[in-house]
Amino acid sequence: MLGGIDLDVLTDHYAAIVWSTDTVPAIVGHSVGGLIAQRLITANAGRAAVAVSAAPTNDVPLPAPPARLLPTAPSRPRHPTTSHASPSCD
Structure with a gap:
């Protein structure tokens, strides 16, 4: 519930907007908007x-945030064909 409006009401509201368009859109949402985008x-x-x-x-x-994962994550081996030198721009 967000200020008395539940997730179903929000999803239905945005679904009506999406279905009213002439072209099928890509949907992007952040936080609760991301949850609605998934729905x-x-x-x-x-x-x-x-x-x-x-x-x-x-x-x-x-x-967990990536910062917590980095110290305990095993290091990935380099691909054998990966060079340590930067490519030349000549």
Whole structure:
């Protein structure tokens, strides 16, 4: 619930906007908008969806921020054909 408006009402509101367009749009949303974008694409109301830092669904916690993961992540081996030198621009 956001200020007395539940997620179904918000999703229905934006679905009506999407379905009123002549072209099927790509949907982008941040936070709760990302959650709505996911719900819209699940309802086939859009060509694609991008959810940026979407609010978690069904009480699933968000993953730890990357900064916490870096110190414990194993280093990736370099591909054998990768050169350490920068390419020449001659």
